[in-house]
Amino acid sequence: MRVRILTPAIAAVLFAVLLVVAVDGMGAPRSEIELSWDDGSAEGEITSHVGRMLAVGFYAPEGALSLSAMLIYVMDDGLQNPIDPELPTTEPFIVWVWTVGSSGEPGPQANDGYVPFSEAYQYPEEAWVDVVFAEPIDLSNEEQFPGGKFYVGLEWECRENPVVGLDLDAPFSGETRFWDWTSWALVDTADAMIRAVVRDSSAVPVEARSWGRIKSEYR
Numbered sequence: 001m002r003v004r005i006l007t008p009a010i011a012a013v014l015f016a017v018l019l020v021v022a023v024d025g026m027g028a029p030r031s032e033i034e035l036s037w038d039d040g041s042a043e044g045e046i047t048s049h050v051g052r053m054l055a056v057g058f059y060a061p062e063g064a065l066s067l068s069a070m071l072i073y074v075m076d077d078g079l080q081n082p083i084d085p086e087l088p089t090t091e092p093f094i095v096w097v098w099t100v101g102s103s104g105e106p107g108p109q110a111n112d113g114y115v116p117f118s119e120a121y122q123y124p125e126e127a128w129v130d131v132v133f134a135e136p137i138d139l140s141n142e143e144q145f146p147g148g149k150f151y152v153g154l155e156w157e158c159r160e161n162p163v164v165g166l167d168l169d170a171p172f173s174g175e176t177r178f179w180d181w182t183s184w185a186l187v188d189t190a191d192a193m194i195r196a197v198v199r200d201s202s203a204v205p206v207e208a209r210s211w212g213r214i215k216s217e218y219r
């Protein structure tokens with residue numbers, strides 16, 4: 001694991017949109033909620049080796065038990081693209097959804113492992129990368145997802161790419177976990193900048209608050 005703490009001059013204040021309200025073809029509102037523990041600004045970053053994983057746990061609000069997308073804040077890896085210096089140097093990664101294990105850590109996988117960008121250089125750096133699941137994941141099984149809790153995250157397929165943003169502003173959620181090839185270590189001094197987008201399945205608007213917004217508003 002390579003973790004680096006950025007200097008304040010480098011740390012960018014990032015833009016966070018916490019509620020997306022879309023309108024479907026019939027004009028009826030459809031609500032999606034972006035769940036976050038991070039405050040939108042990266043003070044650190046993390047990257048690792050092939051087969052290691054990073055997960056963040058979330059609680060789906062009542063009435064919004066369908067996981068439709070996740071977001072990951074990809075940092076600048078400091079490398080230059082050999083083909084075109086204007087292009088990013090991003091590499092594929094695997095997206096996982098996990099149930100909750102017996103000790104609260106990520107449990108068995110709840111999706112098939114999704115590679116949203118199968119070729120190199122397909123998504124930007126220094127940006128929120130939006131990964132939409134082809135099939136939304138049903139979180140309503142109370143045994144798998146007690147209290148609506150689930151984990152989303154990524155598995156590295158390439159050495160030290162991508163580099164993921166870390167929010168180092170307290171308080172910390174204690175919901176970030178790192179798979180070091182043998183166990184899920186709890187990361188309690190940072191919130192990884194990975195978010196989940198949930199929605200209801202009946203177009204009923206749901207509560208729009210999130211920890212990340214509260215943290216950035218009231219810190």
Ligand SMILES: [Ca+2]
Nearest residue numbers: 041167168169
């Ligand atoms: Ca921050």
Ligand SMILES: [Ca+2]
Nearest residue numbers: 077078079089
């Ligand atoms: Ca780069």
